[in-house]
Amino acid sequence: MTQSTPGARFRAALDANRPLPVVGTINAYSAMMAERVGHQAIYLSGGGVANASFGLPDLGMTTMNDVVEDAHRICGATDLPLLVDIDTGWGGAFNISRTVKEMQRAGVAAVHLEDQVAQKRCGHRPNKAIVSQQEMVDRIKAAADARIDPAFYLIARTDAFQKEGLDAAIERANACIEAGADAIFAEAVHTLEDYRAFCERVDAPILANITEFGATPLFSQQELAEVGCRIVLYPLSAFRAMNAAALNVYRSILDNGHQRDVVDQMQTREELYDFLNYHDFERKLDALFAGQDGNA
Ligand SMILES: C[C@](O)(C(=O)O)[C@H](CC(=O)O)C(=O)O
Numbered sequence: 001m002t003q004s005t006p007g008a009r010f011r012a013a014l015d016a017n018r019p020l021p022v023v024g025t026i027n028a029y030s031a032m033m034a035e036r037v038g039h040q041a042i043y044l045s046g047g048g049v050a051n052a053s054f055g056l057p058d059l060g061m062t063t064m065n066d067v068v069e070d071a072h073r074i075c076g077a078t079d080l081p082l083l084v085d086i087d088t089g090w091g092g093a094f095n096i097s098r099t100v101k102e103m104q105r106a107g108v109a110a111v112h113l114e115d116q117v118a119q120k121r122c123g124h125r126p127n128k129a130i131v132s133q134q135e136m137v138d139r140i141k142a143a144a145d146a147r148i149d150p151a152f153y154l155i156a157r158t159d160a161f162q163k164e165g166l167d168a169a170i171e172r173a174n175a176c177i178e179a180g181a182d183a184i185f186a187e188a189v190h191t192l193e194d195y196r197a198f199c200e201r202v203d204a205p206i207l208a209n210i211t212e213f214g215a216t217p218l219f220s221q222q223e224l225a226e227v228g229c230r231i232v233l234y235p236l237s238a239f240r241a242m243n244a245a246a247l248n249v250y251r252s253i254l255d256n257g258h259q260r261d262v263v264d265q266m267q268t269r270e271e272l273y274d275f276l277n278y279h280d281f282e283r284k285l286d287a288l289f290a291g292q293d294g295n296a
């Protein structure tokens with residue numbers, strides 16, 4: 001275990017990378033793989049918790065406890081700083097405060113809190129509704145005030161671009177920074193020029209959500225860095241790929257009566273054990289129980 005706090009590790013990763021890529025890790029094992037290949041920050045998607053852990057759409061149907069539980073499991077498996085999607089914070093000021101504290105107790109480094117109404121939608125769907133700027137500012141104040149660790153990183157997400165346009169979204173973003181947010185998640189903007197406007201007119205890091213099949217083209221990190229974006233999020237990329245792979249396996253077993261056609265698409269037992277440090281555990285077991293019946 002490293003000595004620094006999760007929030008401090010997130011800030012260090014942000015300082016060291018321009019931009020910082022943050023990849024979605026749907027569970028603890030995914031987080032371990034992301035860490036092993038060299039990622040420096042990871043993400044737990046709200047949509048991902050709803051879809052993967054509950055088989056539900058991303059429509060505000062999961063609770064704080066649902067997301068804290070998944071976050072806690074991931075934090076237990078990696079030292080990487082975890083950014084968590086806390087949707088609308090699940091209630092009023094006291095609820096938001098509790099959410100932010102519980103996330104810190106779970107080992108989370110950073111959260112993003114959004115300005116949609118409680119019955120929220122995915123940010124890339126039509127007909128989103130947002131709360132007033134004042135209500136969003138109050139949400140951010142409650143979250144900022146709930147920092148246990150002063151380095152805990154608070155990102156304000158605004159979904160205002162879709163309905164109110166660029167200027168209103170930027171005004172909101174600035175109000176959120178003034179209220180204590182560290183950075184802005186500019187949701188579902190369409191062009192690099194939109195990102196440039198956010199970066200130039202908001203004095204805080206801007207996060208670009210480069211989610212697939214949404215409203216934002218798949219800009220590269222280089223393109224986003226050139227207009228000033230500091231964090232690039234890939235919330236569900238690995239999850240989508242895992243789902244397609246799993247579906248292929250289910251179909252192949254059903255169609256063929258065996259799995260031989262898809263074995264070459266699978267991670268091997270050896271690779272799995274390597275990511276899990278399985279053999280270290282086994283050696284410890286052998287050392288601890290050497291000489292005892294059944295374990296020696
Ligand atoms: C980032 C997001 O909030 C999430 O829950 O992962 C989603 C991602 C998606 O639906 O592709 C969002 O952008 O609303």
Ligand SMILES: [Mg+2]
Pocket residue numbers: 045046047058085087
């Ligand atoms: Mg979400």
